[in-house]
Structures are given as structure tokens and as C-alpha cells.
Amino acid sequence: MDILLGVGGSELSYHALEETVERAKETGDTLTVAIFDNEEVGTDADTVRKQVEETLDTAGFEASIRRLEGGSPGSQIVELAESEAFDRIVLGGGERSTLGKIQLGSIVEFVLLNAQTPVTLIR
Amino acid sequence: MSRDYPDEPAGEFPRPPRTVTDREGRDIELVSADEADRDGIVRMYVAFAPADRAQGIPPDKKDAIENWLDTILGDDCLNVVARDDDAVAGHATLVPDREGDFELAIFVLQPYQGAGIGTELVETLLGLGQQEGIGNVWLTVERWNDPAIALYRKVGFETSSAESFEVEMGINL
Numbered sequence: 001m002d003i004l005l006g007v008g009g010s011e012l013s014y015h016a017l018e019e020t021v022e023r024a025k026e027t028g029d030t031l032t033v034a035i036f037d038n039e040e041v042g043t044d045a046d047t048v049r050k051q052v053e054e055t056l057d058t059a060g061f062e063a064s065i066r067r068l069e070g071g072s073p074g075s076q077i078v079e080l081a082e083s084e085a086f087d088r089i090v091l092g093g094g095e096r097s098t099l100g101k102i103q104l105g106s107i108v109e110f111v112l113l114n115a116q117t118p119v120t121l122i123r
Numbered sequence: 124m125s126r127d128y129p130d131e132p133a134g135e136f137p138r139p140p141r142t143v144t145d146r147e148g149r150d151i152e153l154v155s156a157d158e159a160d161r162d163g164i165v166r167m168y169v170a171f172a173p174a175d176r177a178q179g180i181p182p183d184k185k186d187a188i189e190n191w192l193d194t195i196l197g198d199d200c201l202n203v204v205a206r207d208d209d210a211v212a213g214h215a216t217l218v219p220d221r222e223g224d225f226e227l228a229i230f231v232l233q234p235y236q237g238a239g240i241g242t243e244l245v246e247t248l249l250g251l252g253q254q255e256g257i258g259n260v261w262l263t264v265e266r267w268n269d270p271a272i273a274l275y276r277k278v279g280f281e282t283s284s285a286e287s288f289e290v291e292m293g294i295n296l
Contacts, residue, residue, distance in 0.1 A: 098220055
């Protein structure tokens with residue numbers, strides 16, 4: 001499978017990266033990591049890229065990295081998945097408040113509602 | 124994340140302890156609760172129906188419930204339980220967030236739902252919050268949970284964001 005993983009710099013997006021790399025090593029899936037600025041987290045794409053490269057190096061796994069520009073990462077993930085015929089979109093998300101309630105961020109929610117591609121959410 | 128709250132503070136809420144008669148004629152005691160009440164609260168959550176969970180809480184296994192209560196029953200949180208004799212029928216909690224505001228959640232055990240206990244619990248918890256000098260309280264609720272949204276609105280919460288799966292509401296004590 002061709003997998004498109006979105007990473008915006010949240011803890012949960014890095015967790016999803018690690019899980020996806022582990023799984024792709026077993027299944028032989030091809031992985032593309034789309035990195036972007038997540039305004040809700042306040043990271044920048046350069047920092048995210050560094051972290052993604054480090055994780056891939058440590059795991060000894062090859063994946064292409066794509067940078068999404070613009071203010072609407074959710075719609076860009078959806079478009080990229082469709083235009084390049086990815087088989088699956090993977091995202092991390094579902095942050096818990098201190099009280100324990102899970103909330104989905106706006107990017108995850110946009111992708112879940114609008115993607116024509118199957119979506120896996122890693123919590 | 125910054126949240127919006129109503130400009131006008133809410134009126135005065137009743138403070139615990141108090142006893143109310145629910146719509147089924149049961150006398151329900153509303154009392155502030157802490158670590159000492161853990162066993163009764165755990166029993167309530169172990170009996171809780173999975174279908175009534177919301178946004179991942181309460182957890183379903185006893186160990187996970189105990190872990191969760193470690194946070195909820197902490198010294199910086201406020202809790203009120205509704206008791207029918209010795210049994211805990213409902214529980215409401217205020218937990219501080221990183222901004223110094225408080226997040227509210229409430230759960231009522233299935234046999235006690237629809238009898239007005241939820242409203243009394245929330246009001247009594249907000250009364251305890253006023254007594255302790257708490258300012259802003261917020262909550263999130265699933266968009267399709269109309270009974271809960273109606274309850275919060277009746278108590279005085281106002282919707283601050285309704286753009287996602289969860290509606291966010293706030294009140295200024």
C-alpha cells in the first residue's frame with residue numbers, strides 16, 4: 001500500500017509516525033510523510049522535518065518527505081491523497097484534556113469528513 | 124488555547140451539602156467529595172454502561188478508572204457526588220486546566236438518569252466552585268448529545284465554539 005502520513009508536530013503526530021514506520025517495516029508499505037505547520041500546536045515545518053528525519057534514521061526506514069505549504073493542511077492532505085492515488089491516509093490525533101476527555105483537532109476532523117481515501121486515526 | 128466566556132457572571136448556585144427529591148421520589152444527598160469517597164465512586168464507574176461514555180471517559184476497566192480518579196480526586200480538583208443512601212448515583216468534577224480555568228464533567232448512573240439529578244449535581248458543583256473562588260468553567264460535549272447540551276444551557280452555560288464534533292461551552296462564576 002501507498003501510505004500518506006500527515007505530521008504537524010504534535011506529540012500524537014510523532015507517536016503516529018513511530019507506529020506507522022514500525023508497521024510499514026513489517027508490511028512493506030511505501031510511506032510518504034507530509035509535514036506541515038499545525039497552528040493549534042505552534043510548531044514550524046522545519047522543526048517537524050528534523051524530528052521526522054531523525055525518527056526515520058533511527059528506525060533505518062526510507063520514506064519520502066513532502067512539505068505542505070499554505071494555511072489549510074487538512075485540505076492539502078486530502079488533495080494530495082487523491083491526486084497521487086494514495087491507498088490510505090494516516091493521522092495522529094485525539095488529544096486528552098487533563099480531565100481525560102478526548103477532542104479531535106480541526107485538521108483531523110477536516111480529513112475524516114472530507115477524504116475520499118480511507119483514513120486511519122492513531123490515538 | 125484561549126476560550127471565550129460570558130461577560131456577565133452567573134447568579135448564585137446552591138452549595139453542598141444539600142438534599143433534593145428527584146422526579147422518582149428518591150431523596151438524593153449532594154455532598155462534596157474527595158479521596159475518602161473513592162470506593163463508592165469506583166463502584167459507580169464500574170457499573171457504568173459503555174454506551175453512556177463520552178469522549179473516552181469514564182474508562183471501562185477498574186485499573187483505568189482508578190488511574191483516572193487519581194487525577195480527578197486530586198487536591199486541586201473539586202468534586203460533588205449524588206448519593207442515594209450509601210450508593211453513589213452521580214458524580215460531577217471540576218479539574219483545573221493549564222490556563223487556570225476549570226473543565227467540568229458530570230456522570231449519572233443509568234438507573235438515576237432522567238430524574239433531574241444531573242441538573243442538581245451541576246448546580247451544586249458550581250456552587251462549590253463559587254465558594255472556592257473559581258472564575259471560569261468550560262466543558263465540551265458531543266454535538267449530538269442534545270439532553271446534555273440542554274442541561275448545560277439551562278444552568279447558564281453559553282456555547283463558545285460549535286465548529287467541531289464537540290460543542291464547547293463556558294460559564295463565568
